[in-house]
Amino acid sequence: MSTATSSSSITRTAALSAPRRARLRGDGVQGLVWFITAVLVVVPLLPLIYASVRSRPLYQAGGTFTLQGYRTLLSDPAFWTAALNTLEFAVTVTAISITVGGVLAVLCERTDLPGRTLLLWTAILPILLPPLGLILGWTTLYGDGGYLTGFITGTLHVPWDLGTPWGMGVMGAAVSVPIALITVRAALRGSDPSLEEAARSTGASTLTVLARITVPMLRPALLSAAVLIFTISLEQLGIPIFLGAQHNVNFLASYLYTTWSNASTPDPASVSAGAVLFLAVATALIILRRRLLGAEERFAGRSDAREVRPLPLRRWRVPVTLLVIAYLVVTAFAPIGGVILASFVSLLTPLISPFHLLTLDNFRTVFQDPTMSSSIRNSLIVGAAGSVATTGLIAVATLVAHRSRFLLRQSLRFLMLYPRSVPGVIISLAFFWSFLFFVPPGAWVRTNLVGECIALGVRGIPLAYMIMYPALTRIATDLDDAARVAGAGWWATSRRIVLPLLRPAVLGSLLILFIAILNDYEAAIFLAQPNTQLMSVEMLQLYARGTEGPVAALAVLQVAITVGVLTLGGLFFKRMTRGGRSRA
């Protein structure tokens, strides 16, 4: 060591390395996070499978092994009808969503459609709106005796019936279009625009470029979105209960639900058997999708996106814009307006002008009825707690899966995505059995909101992961390597470098999960008890019993909370990112 005089501290003897403890702490956190995730995702399914092969419900002693549940299920003609209906519904939803979502994505991402950014986000919005609110809106406008049904079938002579699987498919597509839109948009952003520019430079017209270059390049994304939407459509519960009831049309999910709630003997094994078969099909589909696509890298867009010169629509600009706006009005805005109207009238009928029937009674009922009013409070509590817990767990789990050398990190990626392929009613049934089966925690969580919080939180895991992971890929690994070289262990690096940089994604996940949990009804349907009733479940059960006005009022409140949270969150988000600190 030499002549350095200006740097006495630099030339002192080398400082000690970071303490050994740091490493143990890192391994401990990694193992713990993996264990919690695995337990939450896998373990609840085991009692369900067990229950499907027992002669008696799990809470009764002395059952024996039997396949009677499966025999009963498969010999029930109603099951097969429900399966066929589900198939018809899912195919309709998939076909319409892919077409409409793909077209919208290309229009908003690659052409000079006026106001395309606003239209894009408006088209994505329905995925965040309460599904029950949208479904209810559709029935008030386009259902049997809806305000606009007479106009459609009478004046326009369109053969239309919202109660058929096909009609319900059109409704279902309105909710699924955003999924296709988001997937295709991500693929468009990830693809190299110079490929299209090259085609234009050779003299190809806009239509030729779209048809010969853009759409063929999108094939993998379209296929992926199609399998995903098909899988999600299979588990639809709200649509058949709200729209299919009058026509006695059941889907698999509603078949299981109504069989369960109408059964003469409680908790029939055939429902568990149906759930297990359903789970197998959904799992097979998600594995198929992974095979088709390879890794989950598709969620991560290209980071160096450059400004692309849009393809000109020329004389089609105005007609196309109007068409897109009309689509958004018909599928989203008018139905939301329909629910709002329904919540303020005493009777839903196209025969009397709604303005003669205006009333605030529906809202009065909601706030005076103890179950309904407490369901609102419960939903807010479960939404807040569930989103915080899930976001916290998945933020760390995403780091374990992608930024650690943890031995089982690969399996964690699968574990975090798996609940997406488990239909909501099955998650609900699985937790119902688990809380009965694993008595020490189960007996306690079953009687309060914790049980629902866990079930809805587990359902939110894939969502949180899909928000976290792309954000993580945009944080250069050099940043954690720099901390490691500086002496920080895995946990110190995560806590002080990576998690702070993930803040925008964490906030986004909190918001989206809060809304998702607030609006979810499937995963809690078998768990709600009178004192732990949730808003959406209450709406479903009330509607099944024939109550309409207060259900519409609850739906309006749900929409209002959702829009309010999104607006507040959006403002907060803007302030946070404007600080510029998180710019890399």
Add this chain to the structure above:
Amino acid sequence: MPDVVVENLTKRFGSNVVLDKLSFAIADGELFTLLGPSGCGKTTTLLSIAGFVKPDGGAIRCGPATFVDAAAKLDVPAERRNLGMVFQSYAVWPHMTVAANVAFPLAIRNIGKRARRAQVAEVLELVELTDLTDRFPHQLSGGQRQRVALARALVYQPSVLLLDEPFSNLDAKLRERARLWLRRLQHQLGLTTVFVTHDQDEAMQMSDRILVMDGGRIQQIATPEEVYRRPANRFVASFLGRCNLLHGVVQARRADGTLEVGVDGRRPPLVVAGSDVPLGAGVTIAIRPESIHLVETSDDRHPDVVAPTNALDVSVTDVSFLGDHYEYGLAAGGIELIAQSQKNIAAGAVTAMIEPSACAVV
């Protein structure tokens, strides 16, 4: 300061051998450069020393400490190697101020607040960033960010400093200044430094010694001058600077040790610097363009005067003006050469003179 010893370092990605039994030693206080084209394994070597790549075989030692010993299944995690590293991207944490970035390694080592502040101030003064202490990285220029990264790597007195192409994100002018500055600082601190680059100018200017790599193998380890003047093989010769490569056969060994090499059947043979190749062997001769001196062939050359050694009658085929010099394309029979000269020579017949010592057998 300890020296770094790398023994038989091997890394495979699948069937692709990225590092093939690399062995070298870096002396205390030395600035040691890993130079090579992209994909040659230089970054993998650096990352193995840093602890971000797990080698499949071999050992890495740093003074008394062993970082990696594949045979003993030892691989010390990066955070316990006490090395300093400047990343190509600088990896300055965007959510922390300059001071917080630099203080981070000290905080990890549980250094008290006051000592921490003093050490940060000291190292920021060293890298001339005292005025920018409370700025965030996005408010800094590329050169300033680089110095933050360097300050962060120096503040905890690492045993070795690792530099991964630290100048590649700077513009040309700034790069020149930063090189000189960093070289001076490294000298002043006497800090053992491993430097990775693909830029030969950078390597020449900065290094005490250069390790030239290609295909995961060491091609040569030597001082910059030696690597340039006496390249160990054709790869080194052509990778560092431009080079004319001529193929020929050794015909005779002269008394002074130089060789006579017949090139392309030409008479007289080329006289080249000594080498222990046997007579009759086929060799490649490397000649730097600036070692070829061009003389306009004058008619008044006395026919009795013996032609000087290695004087070739050539014709100029093309001329490019490159600012501080001209570059000439030359043809001599079947041989094509490139020469550099500051003289402006009219196209036509000229004489190319090459010192035997400038002709290296590679």
